[in-house]
Amino acid sequence: PVSVAAEARPAARHRTVAVDVGGIVVGGGAPIVVQSMTNTDTADVASTVKQVAALARTGSELVRITVDRDEAARAVPYIRDALMVKGIEVPLVGDFHYIGHKLLTDHPACAEALAKYRINPGNVGFKDKRDKQFSTIVEIAAKYGKPVRIGANWGSLDQELLTRLMDENSKSDAPLEARAVTREALVQSALISAARAEEIGLGRDRIILSAKVSAVQDLIAVYRDLARRSDYALHLGLTEAGMGSKGIVASSAALGILLQEGIGDTIRYSLTPEPGGDRSLEVRAAQELLQTMGFRTFVPLVAACPGCGRTTSTVFQELARDIQHWITSSMPEWKTRYPGVENLNVAVMGCIVNGPGESKHADIGISLPGTGETPSAPVFIDGEKAMTLKGAGIADEFKTLVNDYIER
Numbered sequence: 001p002v003s004v005a006a007e008a009r010p011a012a013r014h015r016t017v018a019v020d021v022g023g024i025v026v027g028g029g030a031p032i033v034v035q036s037m038t039n040t041d042t043a044d045v046a047s048t049v050k051q052v053a054a055l056a057r058t059g060s061e062l063v064r065i066t067v068d069r070d071e072a073a074r075a076v077p078y079i080r081d082a083l084m085v086k087g088i089e090v091p092l093v094g095d096f097h098y099i100g101h102k103l104l105t106d107h108p109a110c111a112e113a114l115a116k117y118r119i120n121p122g123n124v125g126f127k128d129k130r131d132k133q134f135s136t137i138v139e140i141a142a143k144y145g146k147p148v149r150i151g152a153n154w155g156s157l158d159q160e161l162l163t164r165l166m167d168e169n170s171k172s173d174a175p176l177e178a179r180a181v182t183r184e185a186l187v188q189s190a191l192i193s194a195a196r197a198e199e200i201g202l203g204r205d206r207i208i209l210s211a212k213v214s215a216v217q218d219l220i221a222v223y224r225d226l227a228r229r230s231d232y233a234l235h236l237g238l239t240e241a242g243m244g245s246k247g248i249v250a251s252s253a254a255l256g257i258l259l260q261e262g263i264g265d266t267i268r269y270s271l272t273p274e275p276g277g278d279r280s281l282e283v284r285a286a287q288e289l290l291q292t293m294g295f296r297t298f299v300p301l302v303a304a305c306p307g308c309g310r311t312t313s314t315v316f317q318e319l320a321r322d323i324q325h326w327i328t329s330s331m332p333e334w335k336t337r338y339p340g341v342e343n344l345n346v347a348v349m350g351c352i353v354n355g356p357g358e359s360k361h362a363d364i365g366i367s368l369p370g371t372g373e374t375p376s377a378p379v380f381i382d383g384e385k386a387m388t389l390k391g392a393g394i395a396d397e398f399k400t401l402v403n404d405y406i407e408r
C-alpha cells in the first residue's frame with residue numbers, strides 16, 4: 001500500500017499578485033527571490049558599490065541600501081551608475097524611515113535610480129500629519145512607476161495603532177494575551193497601510209508586504225495571518241535574527257515552515273555579521289534554504305556524512321571540504337560554461353555503512369574506506385558503481401571524475 005510518504009513536497013504556493021522590482025518578479029508564482037541588505041554608509045559610494053557587488057555576485061537578486069539623509073540620497077544614482085559600469089544590474093531598494101518623503105522629494109535622481117522603496121508604517125504613518133508623509137512616498141512611487149514594500153516591524157510598531165488595539169482588547173469579554181494583540185497590530189499596520197496606498201493610487205502589483213518579528217513562533221503566526229487576509233506579495237524575514245548559527249537556525253526554522261506552507265515570495269536572512277565579517281553569508285544561507293527545500297537550485301549540493309568512529313583518517317573530511325570549496329569557487333565560471341550545473345548532486349561518504357547507498361542517490365559519489373575496510377573507494381556515477389579508486393591520489397582522481405561528469 002502507498003503511504004502518506006508518497007507525498008514529499010511543499011503546499012501549493014499562496015496566490016499573490018506579481019510585483020516587478022526592476023526586472024525581478026516577486027510573487028504571482030515566480031521563483032522565490034533571494035535578497036539582502038548592505039551595512040555600509042550609503043553616502044560612502046565606493047564601499048557601498050563594493051558590498052552591493054559582492055552580494056550580487058554571491059547571488060542576491062535584490063539589494064537594499066539605507067537612505068537615511070541627504071548625502072545618502074545624493075549617492076544613490078552614483079552607486080547605481082558605478083555598478084552598471086561593472087556590469088552589475090542588481091535592482092537597488094531604498095530603505096527609508098522617518099524622512100523618506102522628504103528625501104524622495106528633494107532627490108528625484110535617487111527616486112528614479114531606486115527600483116523599490118521600503119516604507120516603515122511604524123514611523124511614516126497613515127493618520128493626520130503622518131498621512132501626508134506616507135502619501136508623498138506613495139505618490140512618488142506611482143509617478144516613477146516604482147513598487148513599495150510596506151515593511152512593518154515589531155521593533156518600530158505604530159504605537160497609536162497598538163494602543164488602540166490594546167484598549168479595545170482590555171474592554172473585550174475574552175481579552176487576548178498582549179503578545180497576540182501585538183501580532184494583530186503588526187498585521188493591521190501592514191494591511192491598513194497597503195489599503196491606503198491603493199486608495200492613493202498605487203496598484204496591488206506595486207505593493208509588497210512584510211511584518212517582521214524576531215521570535216520564530218510569532219513570525220509564523222503573523223505571516224499565516226497576512227497570507228490568509230490578503231494576496232499582496234510577501235517578503236519573509238526573521239528580523240534581528242542574531243549572530244552565527246543562532247541567526248541561521250532561527251531564520252531557517254521560521255522561513256522553512258512558512259515556505260513549506262506555500263507562504264513567501266522573497267526572503268532575507270537578517271544575520272549579524274562578525275565585526276568586519278562576510279555579509280554574503282546571508283545570501284548563501286537563503287540560497288541553501290531554498291535549494292535544500294527543493295524550491296530552487298543555485299550551486300551543486302554536496303551530501304556528506306558527519307563521520308564517526310568508523311572514520312579513522314582525516315582524508316574523508318578533507319575531501320568533503322575540498323570538493324565543497326572547489327565547487328563554490330568554480331561556480332562563477334561553471335555557470336556560464338555549463339548551464340544546469342547547479343542541479344548536480346555529489347556525495348562524499350566516510351564508510352561502507354551508508355556510503356554506497358547515499359552515493360547511488362547522487363549523480364556522482366564516492367564511499368571512502370572506514371576503519372578495517374579494504375583501502376579502496378568505490379565511485380558511483382548515475383546510480384551505478386563505475387570504478388574503484390585506490391592509493392594516495394583518491395581526492396584528486398575523484399575531482400577529475402566530477403569535472404569529467406560536469407563536462408559531459
Ligand code: SF4
Binds near residue numbers: 311349354355
Ligand atoms: Fe560513520 Fe560510515 Fe555513517 Fe559516515 S557513513 S557516519 S563513517 S557509519
